[in-house]
Amino acid sequence: MQTNSTEPSESSADTAHDIVFQCPHCRTTLKLDRATAGTTLKCESCQQLIRVPRSRSAKKISSKTEPTDQEPMADLEHRLKENESQRTEITGYINQHNIQLHRWQLQLQTLNERKQQLEVELASRKTWLG
Numbered sequence: 001m002q003t004n005s006t007e008p009s010e011s012s013a014d015t016a017h018d019i020v021f022q023c024p025h026c027r028t029t030l031k032l033d034r035a036t037a038g039t040t041l042k043c044e045s046c047q048q049l050i051r052v053p054r055s056r057s058a059k060k061i062s063s064k065t066e067p068t069d070q071e072p073m074a075d076l077e078h079r080l081k082e083n084e085s086q087r088t089e090i091t092g093y094i095n096q097h098n099i100q101l102h103r104w105q106l107q108l109q110t111l112n113e114r115k116q117q118l119e120v121e122l123a124s125r126k127t128w129l130g
């Protein structure tokens with residue numbers, strides 16, 4: 001499984017380094033290949049899904065200085081994509097429910113009109129009888 005997109009690797013020095021981090025579930029220290037950075041995989045120890053952090057050494061001093069959060073671009077792009085697909089999903093739900101809501105509103109309107117008719121009718125009968 002290789003998630004090697006065209007990564008701007010200007011620093012040829014630390015490409016060989018593994019990523020060492022702690023599993024958030026079982027606290028086992030894991031050593032993983034750099035290629036897995038930013039991906040989600042199973043912890044060898046507890047089998048839980050964990051997200052492999054990007055190595056800190058990949059700090060790039062470029063023209064852009066991102067605010068406090070030092071997430072690499074690829075990760076942000078990935079998150080943006082995820083966000084976008086969720087947006088589409090939710091928008092779909094809203095549309096569906098809007099249609100349903102509109103139907104209900106029409107139905108309610110019909111019922112209201114019917115209610116008025118019936119009330120008028122009932123009132124007129126009462127007057128006839130009374």
Ligand SMILES: [Zn+2]
Pocket residue numbers: 023024025026027028043044045046047048
């Ligand atoms: Zn674990």
